Amino acid sequence: MTDIIVYDPADFHVHLRQGQLSRLVTPHVAKGGFNLAYVMPNLKPPITTTDLALAYKQSLEAIDPNIEYLMTLYLSPELTPDEIRKAKKAGIVGVKSYPRGVTTNSDGGIESYEVYDPIFKAMEEEGLVLNLHGEVPSDPESNICVLNAEEKFLPHLVTLHRKFPKLRIVLEHATTRAAVETVKTLGDTVGCTITAHHLSLSVDDWAGQSFHFCKPVAKYPSDRRALQQVIYEGHPRFFLGSDSAPHPIVSKSTATPTEGCAAGVYTSPILLPLVAHLLESFGALDNLQAFVSGNGRRFYGRTRGKDSPKAVRVVREKSKVEAVSELDGIKVAPFWLGKELNFRLGSL
C-alpha cells in the first residue's frame, strides 16, 4: 500500500507543561505530525482564569507559532459565570474538570459537581466544552481503586448530560468497555477521546513498568478491545486525544519506598506514525483520517485548520522509536522507546 495523506491532524488532549519542560516538549506536537493542540490547564498553579490562559497561550506561541492552540480553564471554585463569558469572548474553548487528587496536579480538583451548576449553565449558553477526567477518587470504604474508578464515574457523566443536554461534554481518555458503551447511549453533545497508548496497553503492561503508568490506568484486554472496536466501527463521537503527558525521566523512574512515580505516558513526538501503526494492527487504518482529525474537529466545530488544509504524509516504512529528548538537563522518554513502528512521517 502507498503512503497515506492525512489532513489537519488534531490532538484534542495534550499536556504542554510550563518552563523548560514546555520548551522541550511543545515543538514535539509538530514533530508528531499535528497542527492543533487542545491544551490541558493542570499547571502549577493551575490555569483558572482567562488572563492566565491567554498568557499561557502566548508562551506556547513563542515556542512554536505554527500550532493552533485551543486553550482550557481548570474547573475550580474561583470560576464564575462572568469569567466563563469572558473566556468565551477571548476564544477559550473548554473547561477541564479533575476530581480531587486522582492525577498529576489535581489537588485543587473538584469534590462535587452540583456546586458548579451555574458554571455549567453559563458554559451551555456560551458554547464552551466541558472536558471530564472521568475517575472518582479511590476510597477503600467503597472498594474503589484505579481499576474501577472510571466505571464508577460514569453515572456522573450521565447525570451531567441529562441536566445540561446542550452542554458539549467530552469524556477524556476512556479506558473501559463500560465507558464506550455509556457514551454510545448518550446524545450528540457527548464526545469521547481515546489515547494512542490505551489502544496498546493493558494492566500487565504498566504493573511493574513505570513508563506505562498513567491515569486512568490501562484496564483489561477486553476493555482495550472495546476501544479498538469503536474506532474500527468509525463511531463519529470518538476521536484522538493523546493525553501525551511528559514527565522528566527522573520523576518516572526513581520510585522510592516513600514516593511513587509520576503518572503520564509521553506520545507527542511519535503520535501520528504510532496511531497509524496501532489502527493498522486492528484493521482500522481506513479510519485514520476520521479518528485523528475529522471526528474531533466536527465535534469542536473546527473543521477548518488554521492554514487549512494542511496535509501530512505518513510513509509506510519501518522506523525505530529512539529519541530521548533533552534540554538543559531535563530528559523525557517517548512511549515505545526502542520499539519499531511500521510508519514514519514523510515530507510532501
Ligand code: NCD
Ligand atoms: C496527566 C499529567 O501528567 O498531567 N497524567 C496522566 O497520567 N494522564 C494528568 C491527567 O491528564 O490525568
Ligand code: ZN
Ligand atoms: Zn491529561
